[in-house]
Amino acid sequence: MRIALALGALAAAVWGASILFDPPPGPEFPEIEVRGAGFPLTVRAGEREFVIVRPPERIVSLYLYADEILLHLVPAERIAAVTRHAATPGASNVSELAAKVRGRIVNAADVEGILALKPDLVVAGYYNRPEGTLPLLETGVPVVCLREPESIDDIVRNTRLLGRVVGAVERAEEIASTLEREAGERRPGAIRVLWWNPYGSSTLGRRTLATDLIERGGGRNVVDVPHYATLSFEHVLAANPDVLLIETYGGEPPALPLELDRLRGRARPVDGVKILTSAPDILEGLRQIREALSK
Numbered sequence: 001m002r003i004a005l006a007l008g009a010l011a012a013a014v015w016g017a018s019i020l021f022d023p024p025p026g027p028e029f030p031e032i033e034v035r036g037a038g039f040p041l042t043v044r045a046g047e048r049e050f051v052i053v054r055p056p057e058r059i060v061s062l063y064l065y066a067d068e069i070l071l072h073l074v075p076a077e078r079i080a081a082v083t084r085h086a087a088t089p090g091a092s093n094v095s096e097l098a099a100k101v102r103g104r105i106v107n108a109a110d111v112e113g114i115l116a117l118k119p120d121l122v123v124a125g126y127y128n129r130p131e132g133t134l135p136l137l138e139t140g141v142p143v144v145c146l147r148e149p150e151s152i153d154d155i156v157r158n159t160r161l162l163g164r165v166v167g168a169v170e171r172a173e174e175i176a177s178t179l180e181r182e183a184g185e186r187r188p189g190a191i192r193v194l195w196w197n198p199y200g201s202s203t204l205g206r207r208t209l210a211t212d213l214i215e216r217g218g219g220r221n222v223v224d225v226p227h228y229a230t231l232s233f234e235h236v237l238a239a240n241p242d243v244l245l246i247e248t249y250g251g252e253p254p255a256l257p258l259e260l261d262r263l264r265g266r267a268r269p270v271d272g273v274k275i276l277t278s279a280p281d282i283l284e285g286l287r288q289i290r291e292a293l294s295k
Contacts, residue, residue, distance in 0.1 A: 030137075032144055034164055041165065043142050050142035055167030056121035061086075062108040062133065063125030066146055068094050068279035069159050070123065072175060073168040076100035080117045083108075090250040093279040111135050121165065151212040152183045152286075155278050175280055182283050189218035191293050194241035197272075198254050202230050209276055210245075217290040219243065233259040243293055247272040268292035 030046025041052045058080040061067045067086040070079060071094040081103025089095045103117055114122060114136065124133050124145045136143050144165055149155045156176045163172020195203050195210045204210040205225035214221050222239045223229065236244070237260065244260075244267045246253045253269045260267075270292060275285030 030145075032161075034144075034161065039167065043144060043165070045137055045143060045145070048137045050140070052121065052142050052165065056119075056142075056165075058117065058119050059121045059123065059166065060103070060105065060114055060117050060119040061123045062105055062114075063123060063146065064092065065125055065149060065158070065278040066123040066162070067092070067098060068277055069155075069162050070166070071097040071101075072280065073159075073163055073171050074166050078166075079103075080119055081105050081114075091273065093273060093277050093281040108133055111139065115139060115141070123162065149209060149278055150207045151186070151209065152179055152216070152282060153212075155282065156180055158278060179280065179283065183286060184216055186212060186215045187218060188215045188220045189293075191219040192222050192240075192242045193219040193245060193293065194222050194236065194239050194243075195245045195247065196231070196236065197247040198256075200230065201232070202228055204228050209282070213275055213282075213286050213289045214245075214293075216286060217293045219289075219293045233257065236260055236263070242266060243268055245270050245289065245292060247275075249273060268295065 030048070033044040035042040035044070039052065039054050043050045043052060057078050059070060059074070059078060060081045061070055061079065061083060064083050064085060067082040071082070071086075076097060077100075079101045082098050082101050082105065084104045084106050085091045086098035086101070087095050092098060105114070107113065108124065111133075119141055122136055122141055122143045124136070124143060125148065144162070146158045146161070147154065149158060156179050159172050159176045159179075163169045163176075193214045195214070197203065203223050204221075205223050205227050206221060207226045208228070211221040222241055241263070244263050246256075246267055246269045248269045249272055256264055256267055270288045271285065274281050274288065277285065
């Protein structure tokens with residue numbers, strides 16, 4: 001999701017969208033189950049079962065959230081390819097680490113191209129168009145699909161899961177424990193908050209990382225959709241938030257349109273890359289939201 005939002009930030013602004021929507025869930029990968037205290041590990045995905053004999057050395061990531069976890073768990077030389085945006089500053093929290101990885105995944109549904117990299121582990125995610133990547137399960141290559149993180153708790157689970165699969169349990173536990181310790185509890189408060197992406201006039205709903213961080217910061221998201229929605233200016237004004245969090249991607253946010261001028265004193269820019277992430281940088285995103293809600 002974050003890449004779509006970040007790329008939208010680089011395109012021309014689209015103002016005045018008038019339809020609220022939330023995308024229906026598409027077909028998903030089978031639930032992943034990992035068995036074994038150490039190698040060899042058994043990975044089960046639906047009716048498919050794979051055995052990982054030793055820590056993988058040619059990992060292919062099809063998913064930016066996975067890039068961000070993997071590059072904090074293992075050296076770049078153990079990763080055969082990451083997504084094409086992983087090394088892009090302003091879109092990724094691991095751009096410097098990703099620059100050390102030679103391979104780039106441009107099309108996550110290109111099974112032949114992925115197999116040409118000779119992976120011993122493929123990590124995919126919810127936004128990888130399962131109808132394209134499900135055929136990977138038929139190839140015999142171990143595939144782990146991470147669920148889209150909707151909270152820091154989900155990131156902690158994904159980090160521990162990948163730590164087991166790649167043989168970096170101690171490093172994964174170090175990261176996960178830090179996130180658990182420093183994130184605090186989720187305690188919605190009285191401050192009414194609306195998350196707003198000005199580039200496409202969109203927002204994020206209750207089952208998203210943005211809402212998790214808002215509630216850990218003592219606020220409450222006023223948008224009652226599961227995932228995301230487009231908003232007209234009328235929707236934003238009618239919501240009448242106490243704080244308008246403006247999603248940015250590097251540099252100053254675009255000027256607030258005149259239609260929203262009465263919310264100017266409530267507008268607070270926050271860095272979408274630090275908030276919509278699986279990297280430990282999400283703690284910086286949480287700090288920004290806490291600071292925004294304390295003003």
